[in-house]
Amino acid sequence: MKLALRPWLVLVHRWAGLTLAGFLALAGLTGALLVWYEELDAWASPHLLRAVPPTPQAPMLDPLDLRHKVQAQYPGAYAAVAPLHLTPGHAAMVRLFGLPGSAGQLQEPPNDQVFVNPYTGEVLGERKWGDITQGMKNLVPFIYRLHYSLALDKAGETLLGIVALLWTVDCFAGAWLTLPAPKRNRLSRHATPWLLRWRPSWQLRVGQGTYKLNFDLHRAGGLWTWAMLFVLAWSSVAFNLHQEVYDPLMSTLFDHQRDEQGQAKASRPNLAPALDWAAAREVGQQLMAEQAGLHGFSVMGETLMVHDPRRGPHGIWRYQVRSSRDIRDRWGSTQVIFDADTGELLHVWLPTGAAAGDTIRTWLTSLHMAALWGMPFRLLMTGIGVAVVLLSITGLVIWVRKRQAREAR
Incomplete structure (x- = not known):
């Protein structure tokens, strides 16, 4: 054969x-x-x-405050992702997404990443991720685009x-x-193993x-x-x-595990849910603690929050942490997804063990x-x-x- x-x-x-x-x-x-x-x-x-911190012992601002400052400066876009884990000496990055225009079509922002000083809330700059025409600031993202899609x-x-x-x-x-x-004479005493x-x-x-x-x-x-x-x-x-x-x-x-992306899209984006960012964070923390007890894992730290105003009847919140179910060194993907208005738990996703x-x-x-x-x-x-x-x-x-x-x- x-x-x-x-x-x-x-x-x-x-x-x-x-x-x-x-x-x-x-x-x-x-x-x-x-x-x-x-x-x-x-x-x-x-x-x-x-x-750079203004003083050696300067504290970093709350991540949701940073997200709010970005949103205030970019009213034509929606800051739908807020990083919850801040690294000393490194800028926080807030993602921007397009908003529907008068014709109902999404108006993509000219730049979709905004970098913020976590100590002061000062916007350090912005870029359209992967757009090499913007120069060196997009060199590495462009290499990433080449790697997975040939740009x-x-x-x-x-x-x-x-x-x-x-x-x-x-x-x-x-x-x-x-x-x-295979050797033709497999039974020979002198056949090489x-x-x-x-x-x-x-x-x-x-x-x-x-x-x-x-x-x-x-x-x-x-x-x-x-x-x-x-x-x-x-x-x-x-x-x-x-x-x-x-x-x-x-x-x-x-x-x-069930894929929560199968949820139907909302008829209209819900940009002002009953649960604002601060309230949603508290609900996410509570739901995550409950799931940790039910599934026997421990939470090591928050990573990010996402508001998707287009999913489900009211939009959804995604609260993500790094837990003992995560295996990666630098990121966490343990998450709970819940209704943006009611806080009802819709989905739990564990990276391992489920x-x-x-x-x-x-x-x-x-x-x-x-x-x-x-x-x-x-x-x-x-x-x-x-x-x-x-x-x-x-x-x-x-x-x-x-x-x-x-x-x-």
Whole structure:
């Protein structure tokens, strides 16, 4: 069976590799940089992301006060997201969203991110996330756009989702091709054990010519990094083709928590709910404490609040924290969603421990974003990104050399 399958897998690996090489090289290079997104963004735009306290012991303002100050300065947009976790020395970022115009169409604001000094409430600047025409302040967000959508928005996102799906398949095809062919005389006492015959696939032949070294870098490099390459490929499908491929497949294999995004949209956005931001925060804290007791987790800190005036009959509030159910180093996604007028609990979402499918996705996406295990894993994922670039290059070199050899016959 393996002998009949191998020639077919050779074709799959060859043409998939040639098709994907350019995309994967770009994804690997940008991904290696995005491991350090926050640091690079602060380096490129210190005037936006750095905040100096007026005095060494100056306290930071309440996050909702910062959000209110931004809203007052941008009456033509809606500050629907408020960060609840502030970092000393760093600006707070408030997201702006468009408001319906007289014709009912959303009027997108010219900039959708506003940066605020958390000590004084002073607006430090703004930007349209990912718009490289604004210059250096959008360099790192633009790299992010290249990474997940080729900076082509939905069309590019779908294209890279297809690339990720082909990459997932090619991960298995490439790994299979490294396996040794079965011995004809398996019962011979002198037959070399299978693992020993597979061992050369994991090694580099140094000093035996550049072609053999390039071939070994491609084969062994793919084997040593295979687990993370598969994680990157399949998690990319989860990011870019979640409705089309990932969710339908994974939902047949694993349980998932109910998706609150299925709620019907409100007929008109409710921009002035009965629960204002301060009251909603108190309700969120109370609901989260109740859920912590029911599900046996602890709350480590608030992360953000979101008001979506278009969901449900009255709009919804989303209150998000970092809890013991979160596995990421820097962010939390444990959340409760409740009615914006009544405070009725509508949905609870736990990143791990509630449903196997959600736990798997949390692990996949957290590994992809290098959001686990601190600096050592971030360094590892930087190396994995570089490895993706090198595997793409070495694969192309192998194909060119073999084609030249065929043409020389």
